[in-house]
Amino acid sequence: MDKYIVGIDLGGTNIKAGLFDEHFTALEELSIPTEAQKGPAHVLERIRLAVTQLCAGSGIYESQIACMGMGIPGLLDPEEGLSVFSPNFPGWEQVHVVNEMKPYYDFEVYIDNDVRVNLYGEWHHGAGQGHKHLILLTLGTGLGSGMVHDGKVLYGTTFSAGEIGHMNMYRQGRPCRCGSSGCLGRYVSAVGMVNTFKEKLEAGRVSLIQTWTKQTQKQITAQMISEAYDLGDPLAIEVMHETGELLGYGLANVINLLNPELVIIGGGMAAAGDRLLNSVRDTVNAHALKLSASRCRIVQAELGSRAGTLGAAVYAYQKQKHVQLDHSN
Template sequence: MKPYLIGIDLGGTNIKAAIFDEEFKAVQELSIPTEASAGSAHVLARIREAVHLLTVRTNITLDLVKAMGIGIPGLLDPVAGISIFSPNFPDWDYVPIIDEMKLYYDFPIYIDNDVRVNLYGEWQHGAGRGYANLVLITLGTGLGSGMVSDGKVIYGTSYSAGEIGHMNMYRHGRPCRCGSSGCLGRYVSAIGMVNTLKEKLAEGRSSIIQKWTESQNDRITALMISEAYDRDDALSIEVMRETGEMLGFGLANVINMFNPERIIVGGGMAAAGDRLLNTVRDTVQQHALKLSSSKCSIVQAELGSQAGTLGAASYAWKKMDVKSNV
């Protein structure tokens, strides 16, 4: 019987789960509520429920599962199998994910940060195929990132390398939950872009978005800014351009420091596409080292919502391959 791999993408709202064959073709995919407020033990039980549903719906028994990978937001120790802290999960400090899961499964289980798991997916199966030096950034409520250098994912001393979102862009800027201020992710993210628009509205500027929201600024979304951009709304065009410039300056620093061949932009805000990325590319071209920037392409991610589960399965497969060759 052929082996299967399970990939889990743990989110604050939903758990995405999928089972793949050895060619990484999805046999079954599903999503169930995380119910994070109920605490870590309950969330782990929800992951097991997702695995159970996968096996029931596919008639694939657990003895045919070769490994499982889990992508988890926040800080973790992938070697010890411990999730140290996750910002959107109550009762979630030093959770021994792998030890808890080993009580229920005989196959190997591996965990990693959710963005690095997405990186594995795009690197092996998406926009990063064939590249040995690349960077993935995910633009959503925040800015996450992961890096591959000379064919190896960079982890760093505390497994937190590549935190581009916390690159300081302003000495005295917007406060960040990391304890600093002026971090790139406070400006280049869905929330950051919305806050930029709100600041300009507070100065007395106007936008078609005010009509859409009946001037209730708490209803403004990043998607609205993209839609208003397409309607030639001057303020939305300005906000999109400023956001793209800020990201461009950040990525110019990344290019100068790491010399990647490709930068992949994923996450929900990446749907803005060339509205955002054209300004990013222009800014990089003007401010990054010429030789380095000429060798680096900036593109949208390809895998969409499947990046997390496919990446988690790919990560598990890679970890098993490494262990088998030790």
Template structure:
């Protein structure tokens, strides 16, 4: 009898859900609104609705589901199945995700951090297949990361290892929500790049983007900077290169510390491709230890927005295999 595995990628705006066979061929994948403002219990209900939709639309009985993995943003305990805190989710504290979901399903349920979900996806089914020492970073509104060392995902004492985005880059830099300042993520995320761009406008620099937005700075996006780069906008090209260079210095530290053979760059910013990654590679080549740097390749993620659901399913599948 053929069995299936479900992967859930819980986002602040949308819940992505997928159901896969054991070869990780997608049977059905959907995206549905999270409605996070309505509170934790409603969000859990939305996850159950997503499960109902994919199983009904795929015509697969719940009896054929072997297990489910859920990627949850924020701090959590994957062993206890508890999410301690999740940004952009009002009232989300000490949510017993696994226990709440077990009330409705007979199959095993596992949770992990959403970035590690992306890590499992890219490592096992994407750009990282075949590698045993790799780092994934996701560049969106912030910088998330996950680490595989000698074939094992690193979790740390409080399951929060790999916070590369909070590596201090500037002693008195931009303030960060973590309570520190000068964190890498404040400069190389989409928001960080936009802030760099705005700072240069305040210095008197000009860009075609000002025409696009009618001088409304709050409308400037990282995508606009990427598009203006393609059109030869000098300021956009400068900001993209500066962003890539700062990320390169951060990743040179990562290379020196962890000695990975692969760094995967994912998230929305990764769509910039070599516009961002070329200065990253150049900086790592120049500033990482020569032996470590020469052994490390820096590539763009391959699964795109599907990494979270595929990764959550891969994670659950692995936990099921461990239990056999």
């Protein structure tokens, strides 16, 4: 009997879910509201509902599922199956996700950080195929990252390796929820870029975006900055270049430290494409070690919003395979 794999990408707004065969062809994909404000137990129930709907939509029985992988934001212990803390989920602390799922399923459930499951997706089925040394950045509300070194995903002592977004760029910069200030992610993210733009407006600069929002700064988005950039708006161009330059300085440090062959830029803000990446590449080429920079390409992610579900399935499949190999020894 064929065995199938479920991938779950848990977001603050939506739960994305996919059912895949052993070749990682999607048989069914869906998205349902997370309803995070109703608490952890409700969110876990929503995940189970997503699995039920995947099976109903594909005609696959739960007994045919080999394993399920889940990408969860925040701090976690993937070996224990424990989500320690997830900042955008009210009351979400010390949630033992794997144990909570065990009474409902006969198949194994595995969890990892949401950015790392995106990394697994892009590495195996997207822009990172065939590479042994690569870094994925996800630019959205914040800046997340995951790293592959010598063909292995880096985890670190507390499974927190790769927090490029918390690299300090300014000694006394914008405060960060991590407790520090001046973190890269407070500037290089959709929220960070919009804040930079607003700061310049408050200092007296002008932009055609003001006519779109009728002077209401709350309505300004990163997408608007991209659109204004295309229309030649000087402030939008300046902010996009500044954001790309700062990311370039951060990546120059990372490239010098880890010597990757590829940096993949994903997340919603990656849609800015070369508007952002040209400044990133120029800064890396000017400031990273010449040999390292010459062998490192900076590219856009390929899988878009599917990276998380596909990557979660890849991760679960690999974990299951290792478990089976361990048991056979």
